[in-house]
Amino acid sequence: GDSVTQMEGPVTLSEEAFLTINCTYTATGYPSLFWYVQYPGEGLQLLLKATKADDKGSNKGFEATYRKETTSFHLEKGSVQVSDSAVYFCALSDLFYQKVTFGIGTKLQVIP
């Protein structure tokens, strides 16, 4: 079956530091890939997505590139802010099984 593996947190960074959260996946066929973010006390929000190999998703300074050869979709941001503190989930959607699979989530804490 499908699976998504992402680094376990928490990840603690100073403001303006560079962020990378690793995500790798296993899937049948050609999945679409997503990053969701969950702020404290809220539901998940779609942050960015990529639907085919070599696509780059971007939003709010965050980027991730769909790498089919390494089955990865790492999340990056050049300069994090305190307001980026949240839990980040990597996910894939599989047309074959018609379902969505989430990673365990990585908690990011940005300190001033």
Add this chain to the structure above:
Amino acid sequence: KAGVTQTPRYLIKTRGQQVTLSCSPISGHRSVSWYQQTPGQGLQFLFEYFSETQRNKGNFPGRFSGRQFSNSRSEMNVSTLELGDSALYLCASSVGFGDSGSYEQYFGPGTRLTVT
């Protein structure tokens, strides 16, 4: 467009009771998925409904059930509550799978269930 709404937002129940949670998807969305989120287990998939039919199901006991109505609104029910059922229950809606295979989900704020 209104987002996904879930009611109630907070709920306290006693062991052995049952509970029903409600989810109203975004207008036009026919797929509704339910997830359980706990600090120890993370985000776990419960089930998905599409056009009133359960299409996928996670690994939860039969005490967890759901249904979807013709207007796409969905309910989930948990019977004979256990302490371990305390969690945030999230609902997500989607248009459903199209030719592209992209399956963006839009989440509600969740229902916080506490079982005492």
